[in-house]
Amino acid sequence: MPIPIQIKNIRLQNHPSARSQAVATVPITEASKIISVDAFAAVLIASEKGKRCDGCFQIKSEDRLLRKCTGCGSYWYCDSICQNMDWKAHHKKICKQYNKFTSSNAFHSLASHEKLESLLLDHLLSQVSSITGRVDEEMSPLGIFMSLLPGPTVPNRDVLSVCGFEPPIQPDTVPLLYSRFGNNNFAIHSHLTTIGHGIFPLASRLFNHSCIPNAAARYIFSAGRPVRMEVIALRNISPDSEITIPYLDPALYQTRQQIFDLTYGFRCTCFSCHILETLGPIPAPPASSPELTSIEKTLRQFTQVESFLDGGLPVIPQTNIPLSMYCVFHENYITNLSETFSKASHEGHYNLALDSGTTLLALYLLIYPPNYPQTGIHLLELAKTAWNMTVGDSGMDYQTEQATKARVRVFLSLGRRILTVFGPEGDEDGPLREAETLQSLLDP
Numbered sequence: 001m002p003i004p005i006q007i008k009n010i011r012l013q014n015h016p017s018a019r020s021q022a023v024a025t026v027p028i029t030e031a032s033k034i035i036s037v038d039a040f041a042a043v044l045i046a047s048e049k050g051k052r053c054d055g056c057f058q059i060k061s062e063d064r065l066l067r068k069c070t071g072c073g074s075y076w077y078c079d080s081i082c083q084n085m086d087w088k089a090h091h092k093k094i095c096k097q098y099n100k101f102t103s104s105n106a107f108h109s110l111a112s113h114e115k116l117e118s119l120l121l122d123h124l125l126s127q128v129s130s131i132t133g134r135v136d137e138e139m140s141p142l143g144i145f146m147s148l149l150p151g152p153t154v155p156n157r158d159v160l161s162v163c164g165f166e167p168p169i170q171p172d173t174v175p176l177l178y179s180r181f182g183n184n185n186f187a188i189h190s191h192l193t194t195i196g197h198g199i200f201p202l203a204s205r206l207f208n209h210s211c212i213p214n215a216a217a218r219y220i221f222s223a224g225r226p227v228r229m230e231v232i233a234l235r236n237i238s239p240d241s242e243i244t245i246p247y248l249d250p251a252l253y254q255t256r257q258q259i260f261d262l263t264y265g266f267r268c269t270c271f272s273c274h275i276l277e278t279l280g281p282i283p284a285p286p287a288s289s290p291e292l293t294s295i296e297k298t299l300r301q302f303t304q305v306e307s308f309l310d311g312g313l314p315v316i317p318q319t320n321i322p323l324s325m326y327c328v329f330h331e332n333y334i335t336n337l338s339e340t341f342s343k344a345s346h347e348g349h350y351n352l353a354l355d356s357g358t359t360l361l362a363l364y365l366l367i368y369p370p371n372y373p374q375t376g377i378h379l380l381e382l383a384k385t386a387w388n389m390t391v392g393d394s395g396m397d398y399q400t401e402q403a404t405k406a407r408v409r410v411f412l413s414l415g416r417r418i419l420t421v422f423g424p425e426g427d428e429d430g431p432l433r434e435a436e437t438l439q440s441l442l443d444p
């Protein structure tokens with residue numbers, strides 16, 4: 001059956017297990033924008049409420065004070081443009097019931113992710129009810145949403161039926177809508193920190209997941225507009241190659257397959273998952289420090305992280321990983337290592353920070369594909385740490401200072417390159433701006 005979606009430079013073709021896949025019809029160059037789509041529905045996470053505009057998601061500042069909705073007092077906006085946009089899209093349907101619902105026992109009994117889902121579903125249902133009659137239009141956001149594959153579990157309607165209103169859509173449409181909800185909402189981030197969740201039907205319809213993706217989503221906030229998702233090519237994509245995005249952090253080596261099963265209803269068969277399956281369960285890292293130090297040495301040697309720091313970032317194949325260092329993929333190890341790095345860096349223990357940060361970089365080279373934004377942000381953090389070391393130690397001798405500054409330069413240039421590929425996203429001041437500032441301090 002032909003697939004009735006036409007997007008510039010992309011063709012949807014049949015896929016044996018994922019129904020369809022998006023493939024490039026022309027060469028797509030690294031850093032280019034593959035698609036740009038507005039959120040069909042979006043909601044801020046609880047900790048961001050009152051700090052950002054509920055309409056466009058821009059952050060409050062001295063120049064952008066927020067005004068409260070006078071009806072519920074629980075939604076905040078930059079100005080009347082954002083407020084009108086939100087009112088028409090969904091808020092007029094929920095304003096009156098919002099406080100009653102969010103203070104109800106039913107709402108309080110939900111886990112925090114369920115609360116967020118319930119509010120997002122609420123926005124979605126309100127949105128849907130404002131555009132009744134367009135369900136059958138194939139290219140409308142709702143038409144595309146309804147054409148998505150259902151997830152493995154249907155959300156509990158009692159839990160997720162929010163604000164007590166029933167959308168005025170045909171009753172048989174409601175279960176279809178619910179069953180497509182859980183597996184099609186995206187975490188919206190600013191500088192890779194989640195600030196909300198949103199529904200982007202066209203992006204859902206097009207892109208399958210890979211743990212070694214060649215594209216990734218970034219989010220743009222602009223006044224008077226809904227949040228926009230842009231899917232960016234992380235590397236050159238040749239014609240007829242599939243375009244894939246990560247549905248979750250590929251570093252979740254132990255839990256990702258379970259999340260695919262439970263939330264999306266598929267088994268990932270990418271190369272990284274294939275290797276994981278071949279190697280079997282990941283052992284816990286050793287408790288003893290000398291043993292762990294030796295494993296970390298093997299990891300750094302295997303990725304040649306120290307020697308490449310003078311050149312460019314290598315692509316390390318996940319093949320032939322020495323079995324002795326397999327435990328570095330344990331999620332506890334990754335979490336502990338990144339905590340050690342950021343704590344040591346903040347507390348001024350720079351030698352420890354650079355040591356653990358370099359080991360973490362070696363691990364990221366194995367886990368993430370080229371130009372993955374997390375690697376770029378980590379390189380910037382390493383550059384800032386090395387820079388703080390040079391300015392924080394007034395007794396540093398000239399040679400050590402020059403050697404440390406040389407490390408700052410390398411980390412910064414590698415990090416900037418990756419961050420430029422992904423491009424700016426979210427709030428105005430971000431890692432790219434920080435990288436420019438650090439560059440101007442280094443080379444005044």
Ligand SMILES: C[S@@+](CC[C@H](N)C(=O)[O-])C[C@H]1O[C@@H](n2cnc3c(N)ncnc32)[C@H](O)[C@@H]1O
Nearest residue numbers: 017018019020148149204205207208209264266
């Ligand atoms: C957001 S949709 C992606 C578009 C989907 N291929 C379609 O035809 O509508 C997500 C669903 O696609 C399928 N899918 C996505 N990535 C997959 C993968 N790597 N392997 C198998 N199925 C996948 C799963 O059924 C998943 O719930």
